[in-house]
Amino acid sequence: MAKTTAGKVSITPRPPVDLSGEAGWVPFDAPALVGESLRFVSGEPDGNRFRVRYYRDGEQHLQARIWFGPETEGPPGHAHGGSMAAVFDEVLGLAAWAAGYPIVVGNLNVSFRNLLPLQKVVTVESRVVSAAGRKVMVHGRICHGETVYAEGECLCITIPGK
Numbered sequence: 001m002a003k004t005t006a007g008k009v010s011i012t013p014r015p016p017v018d019l020s021g022e023a024g025w026v027p028f029d030a031p032a033l034v035g036e037s038l039r040f041v042s043g044e045p046d047g048n049r050f051r052v053r054y055y056r057d058g059e060q061h062l063q064a065r066i067w068f069g070p071e072t073e074g075p076p077g078h079a080h081g082g083s084m085a086a087v088f089d090e091v092l093g094l095a096a097w098a099a100g101y102p103i104v105v106g107n108l109n110v111s112f113r114n115l116l117p118l119q120k121v122v123t124v125e126s127r128v129v130s131a132a133g134r135k136v137m138v139h140g141r142i143c144h145g146e147t148v149y150a151e152g153e154c155l156c157i158t159i160p161g162k
């Protein structure tokens with residue numbers, strides 16, 4: 001933390017983080033699919049909130065590598081639950097779009113399983129598990145290795161005319 005000449009507090013940018021994917025993952029260009037609107041989570045790739053990179057795995061599932069920066073803090077030293085919910089809203093909604101469904105999120109259930117330490121790179125896995133009529137169900141989890149930090153169940157509703 002440092003004071004600028006105008007007296008405002010500025011937060012020192014953190015160094016680059018490794019958001020590389022696993023073998024067989026292919027980078028996924030989210031803005032090319034849905035435009036530049038995903039700024040709440042993905043908008044500051046060098047900032048201190050989230051840093052995100054999207055991939056598709058060998059089975060075409062959307063995967064995200066996400067760094068939860070210091071500005072996502074909730075419990076001291078750990079990510080705010082709402083920050084994890086925001087990540088699920090974007091990643092699971094985007095997973096439905098990537099699977100060909102023009103949707104908005106109608107309902108999102110999040111189970112917080114473990115406190116997520118700040119400044120950790122985690123993986124957000126996603127699976128489109130069903131599609132019936134206008135309802136598309138997408139499941140996901142925020143995890144690192146064997147540790148699951150949160151699980152999300154997302155009911156997406158297709159937008160008529162899109």
Ligand SMILES: CCCCC/C=C\C/C=C\C/C=C\C/C=C\CCCC(=O)SCCNC(=O)CCNC(=O)[C@H](O)C(C)(C)COP(=O)(O)OP(=O)(O)OC[C@H]1O[C@@H](n2cnc3c(N)ncnc32)[C@H](O)[C@@H]1OP(=O)(O)O
Binds near residue numbers: 089107157
């Ligand atoms: C001007 C609109 C622009 C829309 C966006 C356009 C383009 C988007 C372009 C790019 C997208 C960019 C990024 C995409 C990637 C990630 C996005 C992030 C995800 C989000 O950040 S997105 C924001 C948060 N999201 C909302 O802001 C939604 C607000 N909301 C609504 O817009 C309506 O509420 C809607 C459309 C959901 C439904 O409204 P509706 O009138 O079209 O349809 P209806 O109510 O009849 O529901 C039909 C059937 O779904 C069931 N159903 C509905 N809602 C349910 C619920 N909550 N729980 C359980 N079941 C539910 C009903 O029970 C019925 O089921 P049944 O047919 O069996 O009766």
